[in-house]
Amino acid sequence: MGSPETSVSWGTMRVGSQTYKDCKVWPGGSRTWDWRETGTNHHPGVQPADLEEVIKKGVKTLVIGRGMTESLQVPAATINYLKDQGVDPVVLQTEKAVKEYNSMASQGLNVGGVFHSTC
Template identity: 45%
Template sequence: MANGEAGVKTSPRILSYGWGKMEIEGLGRGKDFKLWPGGGRPWDWSEYGTGHRAGVQPGDIEELIDSGCTTIILTTGRMRRLRVPREIVDQLEDRNIKAIVADTRKGISTYNEYVARGERVGGLFHSTC
């Protein structure tokens, strides 16, 4: 990962994406990802019980919060099937973290714009439905 001004770590760029696949700068290829300033990892839905109906879970965002994100992008999938409960957005906003909920295509575009500006952005990226 590249470092920004004063040694602040930047978030990895999303280099490409398609149905069920993404390529992340410095992390390689995978299906779904959690990304934050200085790193990221594959997003394993079974870790906290995430699912299309259950939606994003509080545990899913803890790593992002702990990494010092000032903005977190929560993608709902390419067909907007993944729920993002209002409680998740409220939890972020209560911590003065900007929450952006978007379909995956728009979310990736927005995320890469924030990365290019050197913002402390993170996100959850779902590459299918």
């Protein structure tokens, strides 16, 4: 299965027929990204534990949307974790991240994403 098309507006992520505030997407699926599961906050930001589920789906590239104003941090340790897992990280402002993710998905690439839809 391919990675589902995704769209964003402030506070809303749409993945196929599903609507989320923040979300995780992978080939064939998606779900809400609940920061409380891993204690994530804007600082220090995205933790490896936030990404494990998507990586286990076998993605080769993971796109991280840092929020509309890029308030969500992505520490070097998280980038290093992705690289150690053989996953190429792409970190962008969320609107740009969604555009890049959709471009990769439309090319049939094995791509996943985690997206923050506000700040």
